[in-house]
Amino acid sequence: MTSVCPFAKSARPDESCPRKQREAASKSCPELEGKAKKDCTDSATVSPKCPFGYDSQTFKIGPFSCVICQALLYETSRCVPCTHVFCKACISRFKDCPLCGADIEKIEADEKLQKMVEQFIEGHARIKRSLIDTGKEEVELENNCKEVVYEDVSLERGSFLVQQAMRAFRAQNFESAKSRLTMCAEDIRDQLERMGNTPELCSQLGAVLGMLGDCSRAMGDSSSAVNHFEESVEFLMKLPIDDLEITHTLSVSLNKIGDLKYYDGDLQAARSYYFRSLNVRRDAMKLHPDSPSQILDVAVSLAKVADVDRTLQNEGEAINGFKEGIKLLELKLDSKDSALDQRRISVLEFLKSQAAEGKPDSAEISS
Structure with a gap:
């Protein structure tokens, strides 16, 4: 199943197999009826791709991206008079527009565009699947097509959010990175409540919390950084130590807490x-x-x-x-x-x- 953008044009059941068309086809050619049923079910589970090119497996920059940090816009700000938009933290470092070179007379918040970005994030990585895949009782419509529902897939959406956070962090847009990672952590916590402490979810949350600790440390908030690293350790300790990647992440979080204590002068800790x-x-x-x-x-x-x-x-x-x-x-x-x-x-x-x-x-x- 592939994650899709909520703005993608998706084929609804009533679009993919209209009742009148199917009935007409089956009357004229009865042997097509079975194929029509299969096609209507298949089309109900085919996921269109995001038309804006955002994908957790690629590094494309879409129309909701800041060209400076190459991540999704955060605190979207518009330059006056040239009207080019960037993240607030990114453009605040410049006196001239990085795109056109025009003098920046002032910077204004673009709340409308930022709202669109937030709506995009909220809906990104929803998948289209038949109701039977959700574990609920299967319901069939009048035209015999299975009902289609949309569900969030936290790990799919999580990879996308982490990708955006990493880009922002590398560009020192730490608030943006922290915002995306916080969303990702909340998604995984929701899944933990539903599914319990599975190794995959504990590993994912431990890694994300460690990255949140890095953001807080970069922002000079050592107290929050220690809290994030300690929570990362808590989840990673639930996992077996035979996985080197998990072991490395766990030990790094412990070392980073040690570093913060070291610089605070608490040598015993x-x-x-x-x-x-x-x-x-x-x-x-x-x-x-x-x-x-x-x-x-x-x-x-x-x-x-x-x-x-x-x-x-x-x-x-x-x-x-x-x-x-x-x-x-x-x-x-x-x-x-x-x-x-x-x-x-x-x-x-x-x-x-x-x-x-x-x-x-x-x-x-x-x-």
Whole structure:
């Protein structure tokens, strides 16, 4: 089933198999009657594509997009006098219109267009399906076509919202990213209430909450960031640790809480979160001992714990942690990923400098 735009022209049952046409066809050619029934049912479940080109699997920019952040418009603002529209946060950085170069005399909110964008988001990723697919009692119309209903598919809509949020985040339009991710989280929570804590939903919500934490941290709201990361951990802890992607997301959320505590000066709390992340990664490495990315993750966590130990004047434990990380990374990692190998070299150099004499800030290491 394919997600569709609510503005798409969809074939209704009364359009796809009009009763008079079907009856006329069956009278003139009885053997077509069975095919007509099948065609009318099939046409009731065929989903048209979004005419604006928005698709969670592609990176097209549609008419409701800001050309600066390339995401859906947020707090739509119109330049005067040229009338070009952008996100408020995006255009506020410019004195001249990025599209035409005209001087911007003032910026006005375009509430009408923003309302259209919100309506588009609300309806996007609705699918067309026959009533029997919903688990409800099947009802047939007079023309023998199954009734067609529209339902939200949260994960389909979620991929679209996350895609838009990622674009906005990369362009530093954090309010826009936060808005889209919040919608996505609400969708998944609704499904959790209906379906329970399934692994797929817990994984999805844990990842989205982690991204919300990144938005809050980028906006300088460390308290909200910690809350989002902690809730992310709560859902990801419900999942088995044999999935490396889930393990990585969980441990990264723990490390990010540790980083925030570290910068707030709460070193004991920082160490606690770093150590929890280390344990998660150690357990995962037992299941995947030959995974280069997992070995690197463990080394990063060792560096973070050791750095806090040094700051807390536990020099012996700090040196042991640095040396353990060095030993792990000096083993040749069998990886064809050049980016991963570059990161390994960077972390190894950091560990060696720490073990020797330097005291750079380990919270700066990528989690």
